[in-house]
Amino acid sequence: xxxxxxxxxxxxxxxxxxxxxxxxxxxxxxxxxxxxxxxxxxxxxxxxxxxxxxxxxxxxxxxxxxxxxxxxxxxxxxxxxxxxxxxxxxxxxxxxxxxxxxxxxxxxxxxxxxxxxxxxxxxxxxxxxxxxxxxxxxxxxxxxxxxxxxxxxxxxxxxxxxxxxxxxxxxxxxxxxxxxxxxxxxxxxxxxxxxxxxxxxxxxxxxxxxxxxxxxxxxxxxxxxxxxxxxxxxxxxxxxxxxxxxxxxxxxxxxxxxxxxxxxxxxxxxxxxxxxxx
Ligand code: ARG
Numbered sequence: 001x002x003x004x005x006x007x008x009x010x011x012x013x014x015x016x017x018x019x020x021x022x023x024x025x026x027x028x029x030x031x032x033x034x035x036x037x038x039x040x041x042x043x044x045x046x047x048x049x050x051x052x053x054x055x056x057x058x059x060x061x062x063x064x065x066x067x068x069x070x071x072x073x074x075x076x077x078x079x080x081x082x083x084x085x086x087x088x089x090x091x092x093x094x095x096x097x098x099x100x101x102x103x104x105x106x107x108x109x110x111x112x113x114x115x116x117x118x119x120x121x122x123x124x125x126x127x128x129x130x131x132x133x134x135x136x137x138x139x140x141x142x143x144x145x146x147x148x149x150x151x152x153x154x155x156x157x158x159x160x161x162x163x164x165x166x167x168x169x170x171x172x173x174x175x176x177x178x179x180x181x182x183x184x185x186x187x188x189x190x191x192x193x194x195x196x197x198x199x200x201x202x203x204x205x206x207x208x209x210x211x212x213x214x215x216x217x218x219x220x221x222x223x224x225x226x227x228x229x230x231x232x233x234x235x236x237x238x239x240x241x242x243x244x245x246x247x248x249x250x251x252x253x254x255x256x257x258x259x260x261x262x263x264x265x266x267x268x269x270x271x272x273x274x275x276x277x278x
Pocket of ligand 1: 093161
């Protein structure tokens with residue numbers, strides 16, 4: 001009896017191993033069908049992705065190549081969702097909104113903050129990055145907070161939350177707010193003495209100040225500036241949203257997000273906090 005049950009156990013275990021092996025080889029063969037064989041990968045759907053590549057370290061131009069955290073992140077998401085991995089195309093900030101609204105592009109990734117204004121016209125993925133606006137000033141500036149910007153000239157990228165933050169302090173139609181097509185031009189204005197400060201996403205201006213020590217710039221925070229979350233932006237009603245949300249969550253859970261984040265920022269991301277926003 002005892003012997004028999006032992007034999008039974010061996011049989012059951014054997015059967016289980018056999019089934020597992022079948023399962024594995026099945027998955028294995030599907031995988032190689034999708035990615036191993038070049039004929040099949042040619043069939044992967046290709047999307048048109050647009051960005052404003054003047055916002056390092058999220059997206060910037062290296063020659064004519066767009067590189068940055070956003071590029072690597074969307075690459076991982078495209079791969080996960082089964083699309084051809086393509087780099088975003090640099091079209092500029094204002095044009096990218098037009099291209100998404102008119103559906104000339106499938107999606108935009110450009111450190112774009114999800115807010116209710118934009119949500120009326122566009123759809124956004126689940127949040128993938130936490131940010132806040134901060135203030136870039138010369139080291140010898142007397143500006144210590146957002147309130148100190150009153151009466152000063154503030155340079156911003158046109159149509160950004162940095163502009164909205166400046167307007168909340170200086171007034172919507174303030175002529176002291178100088179708006180530029182991209183954030184690098186806003187920083188140039190500060191360096192040329194045409195502005196006293198730049199308001200933009202913390203990571204961008206902190207990186208800039210750190211990478212250009214000879215320019216003697218510092219970044220200060222204002223606790224009243226809100227937390228913002230970036231999302232991938234789609235045309236309203238796009239079917240891609242659901243697919244990408246699922247893929248983004250897989251990239252969060254697989255550890256790939258953390259890997260990319262650490263590569264670009266040198267610290268670990270708070271993935272749980274991002275997921276808690278969904
Ligand atoms: N996060 C800000 C916003 O959404 C600024 C983004 C600017 N991005 C860029 N690639 N220039 O308004």
